Amino acid sequence: xxxxTLAPSPLDGIRLNFRGVxxxxxxxxxxxxxxxxxxxLVIVLTVGIGLLLALTVNLPAGxxxxxxxxxxLQVEAATLGVNFTQLIxxxxxxxxxxxxxxxxxxxxxxxxxxxxxxxxxxxVIVLAVTTxxxxxxxxxxxxxxxxxxxxxxxxxxxxxESSVLLPMLGGAGYLTLIAVLAFGFGSILRNSAGGIATILxxxxxxxxxxxxxxxxxxxxxxxxxxDFLPSSAGGKMFEYVDGTTATQAADQAAKxxxxxxxxxxxxLVLAAWVVVTLAAGLVLTKRRDT
Amino acid sequence: MIEIExxxxxxxxxxxxxxxxxxxxxxxxxGFLGPNGAGKSTTMRMIVxxxxxxxxxxxIDGKPYAEHAAPLHRVGALLEAKAVHTGRTAYxxxxxxxxxxxxxxxxxxxxxxxTGLGAVAGKRVGGFSLGMGQRLGIAAALLGDPQTxxxxxxxxxxxxxxxxxxxxxxxxxxxxxxxVFLSSHLMSExxxxxxxxVVLGRGRILADAPIGDIIAGATRQLVHVRTPQxxxxxxxxxxxxxxxxxxxxxxxxxxxxxxxxxxxxxxxxGITLHELTPVGASLEEAYLELTQDDVEYRSEVAR
Numbered sequence: 072x073x074x075x076t077l078a079p080s081p082l083d084g085i086r087l088n089f090r091g092v093x094x095x096x097x098x099x100x101x102x103x104x105x106x107x108x109x110x111x112l113v114i115v116l117t118v119g120i121g122l123l124l125a126l127t128v129n130l131p132a133g134x135x136x137x138x139x140x141x142x143x144l145q146v147e148a149a150t151l152g153v154n155f156t157q158l159i160x161x162x163x164x165x166x167x168x169x170x171x172x173x174x175x176x177x178x179x180x181x182x183x184x185x186x187x188x189x190x191x192x193x194x195v196i197v198l199a200v201t202t203x204x205x206x207x208x209x210x211x212x213x214x215x216x217x218x219x220x221x222x223x224x225x226x227x228x229x230x231x232e233s234s235v236l237l238p239m240l241g242g243a244g245y246l247t248l249i250a251v252l253a254f255g256f257g258s259i260l261r262n263s264a265g266g267i268a269t270i271l272x273x274x275x276x277x278x279x280x281x282x283x284x285x286x287x288x289x290x291x292x293x294x295x296x297x298d299f300l301p302s303s304a305g306g307k308m309f310e311y312v313d314g315t316t317a318t319q320a321a322d323q324a325a326k327x328x329x330x331x332x333x334x335x336x337x338x339l340v341l342a343a344w345v346v347v348t349l350a351a352g353l354v355l356t357k358r359r360d361t
Numbered sequence: 362m363i364e365i366e367x368x369x370x371x372x373x374x375x376x377x378x379x380x381x382x383x384x385x386x387x388x389x390x391x392g393f394l395g396p397n398g399a400g401k402s403t404t405m406r407m408i409v410x411x412x413x414x415x416x417x418x419x420x421i422d423g424k425p426y427a428e429h430a431a432p433l434h435r436v437g438a439l440l441e442a443k444a445v446h447t448g449r450t451a452y453x454x455x456x457x458x459x460x461x462x463x464x465x466x467x468x469x470x471x472x473x474x475x476t477g478l479g480a481v482a483g484k485r486v487g488g489f490s491l492g493m494g495q496r497l498g499i500a501a502a503l504l505g506d507p508q509t510x511x512x513x514x515x516x517x518x519x520x521x522x523x524x525x526x527x528x529x530x531x532x533x534x535x536x537x538x539x540x541v542f543l544s545s546h547l548m549s550e551x552x553x554x555x556x557x558x559v560v561l562g563r564g565r566i567l568a569d570a571p572i573g574d575i576i577a578g579a580t581r582q583l584v585h586v587r588t589p590q591x592x593x594x595x596x597x598x599x600x601x602x603x604x605x606x607x608x609x610x611x612x613x614x615x616x617x618x619x620x621x622x623x624x625x626x627x628x629x630x631g632i633t634l635h636e637l638t639p640v641g642a643s644l645e646e647a648y649l650e651l652t653q654d655d656v657e658y659r660s661e662v663a664r
Binding site: 077078080081082083085086087088090091092094095096098099102103104105170171174175176177178179181182183184185186190358360361 | 460
């Protein structure tokens with residue numbers, strides 16, 4: 072049999088490459104309305120809530136709050152919104168992957184990137200970087216809006232302190248980890264409704280269940296387990312702590328037989344959740360028929 | 362070139378593809394024919410690695426699809442209309458796929474022009490008709506200027522003009538020396554497009570031959586005969602290969618002997634014939650005959 076030879080094509084030199092796959096995932100992320108809406112809402116909510124908090128702060132006339140209290144207010148004004156925007160990035164994190172399974176797009180993706188894992192890693196990188204940047208910008212904007220108002224109310228301590236700036240960065244890091252955790256559940260369940268229910272349940276409902284359990288039983292284990300949930304452990308990332316109160320809190324917790332996580336430990340616990348969930352998602356993605 | 366060796370796929374207790382082996386050669390259009398549920402789509406998905414074979418293997422130009430350095434340049438696949446995110450525009454969909462292989466934007470515009478999507482490229486895919494979705498799927502398959510094209514039911518949902526376009530375009534691509542493998546559940550479609558046909562029924566290969574052989578091989582020569590002296594005629598034409606079916610209306614359906622011989626035998630015996638009509642089985646009948654025992658979903662009424 073003679074094989075007909077093809078005329079050379081201008082595309083003969085092309086290669087599947089990871090930079091290209093990252094670019095592809097960036098095009099996909101930015102070309103969906105849901106992405107633009109979600110990230111827009113993150114910025115609006117964070118700034119709005121920071122503004123609201125700054126406006127409603129009411130100090131007794133003539134009172135001068137301690138430096139620690141001032142820092143705490145500044146951190147709260149910048150990061151209070153994270154408690155709400157985490158729900159938005161969680162939904163987005165699920166949709167980034169479940170939307171592809173729901174529409175059949177995933178087949179086009181995996182035909183273009185048949186190794187699959189490259190496409191999933193690229194998605195995670197694009198989602199994480201975008202969420203971190205949007206989170207950091209929204210928190211910085213909230214701070215920029217809130218601080219002039221706060222300083223007008225006598226909260227004049229300079230906020231350019233690592234104890235203030237680190238929790239702000241931590242807020243952006245927390246949003247990023249929650250988005251990737253949600254992505255992990257989305258890649259395991261391949262279904263928008265199931266993925267969103269799981270991540271919101273884990274972030275919102277499960278901590279409440281433990282709180283009720285503690286209320287009923289007063290058992291310390293309920294609190295100790297609850298401290299390792301993603302939202303509780305990760306919540307430490309954007310909390311203001313000063314050295315002395317942190318030591319006191321750790322001592323008290325130790326006496327009561329409770330676990331105390333500082334912000335770095337909290338971040339590590341949340342990161343562990345992310346790694347385990349994502350690893351399960353990757354293994355299933357590689358093995359399953361699509 | 363697609364080489365399939367002993368490929369099987371089991372879903373639970375159901376064997377969707379059962380020990381299938383065949384080769385799809387470059388330079389011709391190879392049709393993949395079979396009733397719905399025969400395992401055509403599953404086979405095609407296994408070729409590009411979306412489904413994992415239970416046993417056997419599928420190689421493209423000597424190795425598995427996933428091991429090629431530029432998969433989209435090797436194979437273009439239309440596996441399903443609308444394997445596309447409905448919220449994205451056609452242009453962005455193609456742009457994202459092209460980016461994986463660093464395929465330039467000019468090529469994206471080229472395939473949009475080729476498939477006639479220019480007017481709708483900026484619209485979100487959710488609002489596309491089946492036909493436009495199909496054209497977008499074909500555009501995506503062409504992005505990497507692939508040597509092999511795998512098209513699952515490419516004319517599904519296309520208007521007559523689109524059907525003709527696919528037919529001519531696939532023949533043109535094969536003429537350039539490319540490997541073209543397309544599936545259909547319609548024999549008539551295959552007859553006008555394919556040079557070679559692989560017929561699948563219930564996951565097994567029923568035929569793998571040039572289109573001409575399939576038609577000739579499966580076509581029984583049938584002759585309709587009407588005569589007042591039926592019994593005499595039947596005795597005269599009797600032979601080892603000859604079968605005669607009598608119907609209520611006095612019509613004899615004779616196979617295994619040609620109309621000229623029947624006429625001559627009748628003349629010798631002085632038998633009056635009222636009708637002598639050779640009836641060639643149609644392509645569609647040939648196909649139905651080939652697959653009649655292997656149809657997964659049969660409508661009771663149609664029988």
